[in-house]
Amino acid sequence: MAAKWTMITGASEGLGAEFARIAAAEGHDLILVARQADKLERLAEELRQRHGIAAEVWPTDLSDPEAVETLWRKVALRRHVEVVVNNAGLGYNGPFAAESFEREKASVMVNVVALTILTKRAVTHMLRQGGGRILNVASTASFMPGPNMAVYHATKAYVLSLGEALAVELGATPVRVTTLCPGATATNFAADAQMQQIVLFSSLPVASAHSVARAGWRAMKRGRRLCVPGPINKLVALSSALAPRWLSARIAGRFLAAPAAGDRAAAD
Numbered sequence: 001m002a003a004k005w006t007m008i009t010g011a012s013e014g015l016g017a018e019f020a021r022i023a024a025a026e027g028h029d030l031i032l033v034a035r036q037a038d039k040l041e042r043l044a045e046e047l048r049q050r051h052g053i054a055a056e057v058w059p060t061d062l063s064d065p066e067a068v069e070t071l072w073r074k075v076a077l078r079r080h081v082e083v084v085v086n087n088a089g090l091g092y093n094g095p096f097a098a099e100s101f102e103r104e105k106a107s108v109m110v111n112v113v114a115l116t117i118l119t120k121r122a123v124t125h126m127l128r129q130g131g132g133r134i135l136n137v138a139s140t141a142s143f144m145p146g147p148n149m150a151v152y153h154a155t156k157a158y159v160l161s162l163g164e165a166l167a168v169e170l171g172a173t174p175v176r177v178t179t180l181c182p183g184a185t186a187t188n189f190a191a192d193a194q195m196q197q198i199v200l201f202s203s204l205p206v207a208s209a210h211s212v213a214r215a216g217w218r219a220m221k222r223g224r225r226l227c228v229p230g231p232i233n234k235l236v237a238l239s240s241a242l243a244p245r246w247l248s249a250r251i252a253g254r255f256l257a258a259p260a261a262g263d264r265a266a267a268d
């Protein structure tokens with residue numbers, strides 16, 4: 001029987017590396033994607049040794065749509081891709097009015113454009129192959145506008161909307177799309193997005209990457225439409241659905257604001 005492959009983006013660290021460990025433990029052959037080739041190679045070797053699976057490393061900058069199309073063309077050529085985990089993502093915490101724009105642009109390209117290309121290509125490939133599973137990583141940020149993190153929240157609202165629409169469109173087919181909406185999770189994400197000092201990460205419980213990846217993986221295997229791991233995150237999703245949008249935005253803005261200089265000094 002031909003091997004069936006699982007592609008995981010953003011597999012060099014954080015949630016993506018955890019998805020890879022969980023998938024490998026279940027015997028999946030892996031296609032690992034991110035920019036940091038050395039980290040991907042170390043993880044691939046660890047998983048080959050421990051689980052006897054095949055693991056290929058595909059270093060790719062997902063902010064380049066041409067590179068994403070090329071990646072998919074090469075990966076899907078003569079391979080049966082059974083699972084795609086669109087996990088790679090980044091954010092930026094800071095005022096929209098700031099001059100800098102590179103990180104916000106990269107967020108749109110990776111979180112939205114690359115994810116859409118890979119979802120589109122995977123859906124058509126999987127329909128031809130007779131089935132498959134797609135797990136798209138969104139966020140609790142999907143449920144509300146995010147003042148001081150406006151672009152990131154907008155990208156994650158897109159991921160949720162796309163996934164919910166596809167879950168209906170593909171309902172009668174053997175292809176399932178699951179959207180995972182984690183809250184604050186212990187990875188490199190917060191430091192990378194300059195979020196460590198904000199209320200969200202400094203005063204609310206932060207989940208382990210393994211527990212979040214495990215919840216998302218299970219939901220994906222069961223063909224669930226949506227997974228919001230943890231009771232606090234479920235409450236956030238529910239209250240955002242009930243509250244007026246302007247109020248959700250105001251409250252989110254409190255959690256996303258940088259602490260005042262005095263508060264920051266006291267925390268250090």
Ligand SMILES: NC(=O)c1ccc[n+]([C@@H]2O[C@H](COP(=O)([O-])OP(=O)(O)OC[C@H]3O[C@@H](n4cnc5c(N)ncnc54)[C@H](OP(=O)(O)O)[C@@H]3O)[C@@H](O)[C@H]2O)c1
Pocket residue numbers: 009010011012013014015016033034035036037060061062063087088089090091106110137138139140181182183184185186187188189190192
């Ligand atoms: N941690 C949280 O609190 C949290 C909460 C909600 C949702 N999420 C979402 O969870 C997902 C995973 O994030 P994480 O928490 O595991 O963060 P992380 O530890 O910072 O990992 C992010 C991953 O994305 C990859 N990536 C970033 N830019 C890329 C690019 N241009 N091309 C290819 N790969 C790129 C990184 O790989 P390279 O640097 O090697 O390219 C890395 O593997 C993201 O979609 C994030 O939005 C995280």
